[in-house]
Amino acid sequence: MLQSKSKSDSNPNGFRSGFETHWVSTAESDDGLSLLRWALRHSSVVGLDAEWKPVRSPNPASSFPPVSILQIACRVSDPQLSPDSAGSGKGSLVFLLDLQSIPLPSIWEMLRDMFVSPNVLKLGFKFKQDLIYLSSTFRSNGCDLGLEKVEPFLDITSIYHYLHNRGKKLPKDTKSLAAVCEEVLGVSLSKELQCSDWSCRPLTEAQKSYAAADAYCLLEIFTIFQRRFSKEGTFPYKVTESNSSNATLGLKQILEKSDICENILRHKFCEASDMIKSIDCGNHPRNQIVLGPTSFRTTFLLDDSLSKIIKKYGERILLKESDRKPMISKRKGKRRSSLSSNCNKCKENDSAWRGPPPWDSSFDGDGCPKFLCDVMVEGLAKHLRCVGIDAATPSSKRPEPRQLLEQARKEKRVLLTRDAKLLKHQYLISNQVYQVKNLLKNDQLLEVIETFQLKISEDMLMSRCTKCNGRFIQKPLTTEEAIAAGKGFQVIPQCLYDRNIEFWQCTDCNQLYWEGTQYHNAVEKFINVCKLNE
Structure with missing residues (x-):
């Protein structure tokens, strides 16, 4: 089944450039996979991401968590396609592959070929962990070889730090994808649904939008980088006939051009069935397409700009035999199994709030609620401020647990967190740590209001x-x-x-x-x- 959404429905994160999201959940109807094959054959750059159900209390002897969703964002670009035959010939399509419903052997060969195709640059953000889980998921579903290699590959973190540090050694303190997206694109990428249960069906529209945005932002960030390479003379770049003069413009530069802004914002792809019907192998002299259930080949070679980027900065992800096995904690394994029931009871008791709060008059407080929100609930801090509640954030960027607790003690605040590990420090700061249970900011706000009886x-x-x-x-x-x-x-x-x-x-x-x-x-x-x- 293939489901298409308009750009207005699939752009809740603030992206102004056009893209469509396609949910592919079965191989019985070939429209979804055919459109994906078409997009991959006409894409020289793709963004990759994956989602799986978060493991709260992992069993050391268990296998890797199965991947539920694979996101593939395609930057479609083929000058031989006319606007009448396939949209405008340029644009972005984001595919969400439901790996719980699609028979994985039916797409394994296509994905494997795309992952190693020299004519497709793959983008990702710390993608090795995703690849390990993906490979395990495919092997457990009858694909003995799994997915072992991605090449050529570019990690957004590496290229971001290269541009900002001029080739110096990468710093240990790497930025999150949301931080990079905010800085480069000026778009706030919400991460509220990152830890939601991706194995439940049906997924909400918010989950689909979140997943699509995570993959699509990789394309937008790379477009900005590609533009800067050209502008700063990192390599000589010449616009060929097969490249539009706007092909490498960044998102902000595109939106500043009045003559193309309207076309970009109003661009729409045709229906999937029309797009598939428009593929005519006879009209493409360079075409190497072999239509079939799993085959994949691109219709063109990389242009000079991408070739030189890959030559200078391209990487390869290659899984080793040791990556096939989950790491087992020797120190904690036996203790966890023998004391699991007791630990669960302790966690439940520790996470419950036991008043009165530190601002209470019994502690010589002023009666005004005050909170300290760690990095895991920064969004909650802003929501609390919006309703007039004093909500501070850590004084340093990466504070140690004891620093957080000391700041909360000095300022007579309750420390709000989702990190269960902080609860074990309760003995240092009695009754001033509360573990927020909800994932979404609105729900977190209501939880805090009800727990602390805020007026x-x-x-x-x-x-x-x-x-x-x-x-x-x-x-x-x-x-x-x-x-x-x-x-x-x-x-x-x-x-x-x-x-x-x-x-x-x-x-x-x-x-x-x-x-x-x-x-x-x-x-x-x-x-x-x-x-x-x-």
């Missing part, structure tokens, strides 16, 4: 700076005062000059806010989330 009113909404947790000035600023206050670090949009609105400034970081559309939407959202209108 939220409509007057408290948007009363704190979401950037630094600071308070706002007591008296609002006029437009002229706001322009003067933001001079040098924040620009006030000209469309606000003639509007009679009030501006507010954070007393800590000086960030300016105003009661515009985003403000009213946020207020309405948290009224509903906190159920203030009931």
Whole structure:
């Protein structure tokens, strides 16, 4: 079964460039796999990612977790295809392969050939772990050889650090994909659903969108990198007849060009069946397509720009025999098996909140709730600030557990986390660590409100700076005062000059806010989330 979605439905993460998401869940109807084969034959760059059910308490003797979803984002580009025959000939398609439903032997050969094809550059983010799990999944489903190699390959982390460190040794502190996406594309990539149960069916539309965005952002990041290679003279780049002048532009540069912006944003691919029917081997003199259930070959060679990138920065992922076996912890294995029931009871007891909180008057507190949110619940910190609750984040970027606990103790805060390991430090800071159980930020907010019996009113909404947790000035600023206050670090949009609105400034970081559309939407959202209108 093949399901297609429009770009407006599949771009919730802020991407403005067009792409379509296709859910392929069975091989009985060949439309989905045929479209995938077509896209791979006409793609010189693909982004790869995989999702599986998170293992909460892994059994050392068990095998790797089976992969539930394989995401393949294809940057389609073939100058011999006319706009009338296959969309516009250029664009992006994201395929979500349901490995729980598709017979894996039917796609193994196609994926294996694509993974090692010299004419397809594969992109990934720390993809070796994904490949290990993928190979194990295919071997356990009748494909004895699994998927052992990916070449040529480019890791987004490696090339990102190369560009920023000019070839110096990679730092140990590597950025997350969300951080790279935010910095390079200016797009906030939500990771709320990363640890959701990917084995449950049906998947929600939010899960599908999350999975598609994770693979598609690799294409967008690489496009920005490719543009910078050309601009900074990393290698001589010449635009050939087979390349549009805009083929290597980054997302931000594309959107700045008025003559092509409208076409990009309004671009739509035709239906899958029409696209497949448009493939005519006789019209392509260079075609090497062998139509069949599993065959895969590209229709063209890599252009000069990609060839030189691969030659200079290309990598190879090759699994070893040791990668086939899960690592067994010798130190903890026996103890876990013998004390599993006791440990589970301890975790349940430790994760439950036992009041009163440190801001209570019995501890000489001021009665104002204060929290410290670690890196695993940073999104929750912003939500708490939006409803007027004091929610700080760690003072250092990668704090040790004892540093977190010391900051919470000094500032009389409750430490919020999803890391169960922090609970074992409870003896250092009695009754000041709470393990958040929900995954989604809205649910986490409600959980904290109910657990600590917080009183939220409509007057408290948007009363704190979401950037630094600071308070706002007591008296609002006029437009002229706001322009003067933001001079040098924040620009006030000209469309606000003639509007009679009030501006507010954070007393800590000086960030300016105003009661515009985003403000009213946020207020309405948290009224509903906190159920203030009931």
